[in-house]
Structures are given as C-alpha cells and as structure tokens.
Amino acid sequence: MSAIFACREAVRLANQSLDHPLTLIQRIELRTHLAMCQACRVYRRQSRALSRTIARGAQAGLLVPVTVELSPAARGRIAQALRQRLTTGDQKDV
Numbered sequence: 140m141s142a143i144f145a146c147r148e149a150v151r152l153a154n155q156s157l158d159h160p161l162t163l164i165q166r167i168e169l170r171t172h173l174a175m176c177q178a179c180r181v182y183r184r185q186s187r188a189l190s191r192t193i194a195r196g197a198q199a200g201l202l203v204p205v206t207v208e209l210s211p212a213a214r215g216r217i218a219q220a221l222r223q224r225l226t227t228g229d230q231k232d233v
C-alpha cells in the first residue's frame with residue numbers, strides 16, 4: 140500500500156467515522172495509520188472539531204438553511220455561454 144493511498148483511505152475512514160461507527164478492522168486500520176501520520180491526525184482532529192461545532196450550532200438553532208438562486212440575468216449569461224461553447228467549441232471561462 141502506498142503512502143498516498145493510505146492517507147486517502149485514512150481520510151475516507153475518518154470522514155465515515157463522523158457519521159457511522161467503523162468496523163473493528165476499520166478502526167484498527169485508521170488508528171494504525173494515525174499512529175504514523177501526523178497530517179492525518181491533524182485532519183481528523185480538525186474535522187471532528189468542525190463536526191462538533193456544526194452539531195452544537197444546529198442544536199442551538201443557529202444554522203439556517205440557505206437557498207441560493209441565480210438572477211434571471213445570470214441564468215441568461217450562463218445559458219448563452221453554454222450555447223456558444225456547444226456551437227463553437229469555445230473553452231474560455233464563463
């Protein structure tokens with residue numbers, strides 16, 4: 140197992156552990172990796188702190204659902220840019 144793959148897997152398991160309990164094997168794999176990798180230890184500590192903060196905010200009613208809608212003008216510009224890309228193959232940023 141390469142170090143890069145191991146970190147990706149450790150991050151995946153760390154994220155999964157925020158929502159669901161890990162299996163015994165997953166916990167062992169994650170703890171083994173964390174024992175050797177400071178970057179993943181920092182990531183896990185920060186992601187857990189962020190998760191706790193969000194949970195406290197939600198419990199306190201501080202989180203409000205946000206709906207973002209584009210203006211008709213913005214929708215028109217995006218549609219026009221997409222049509223132009225489809226017809227000319229132009230790849231410049233919208």
Ligand SMILES: [Zn+2]
Nearest residue numbers: 146149176179
């Ligand atoms: Zn790592």
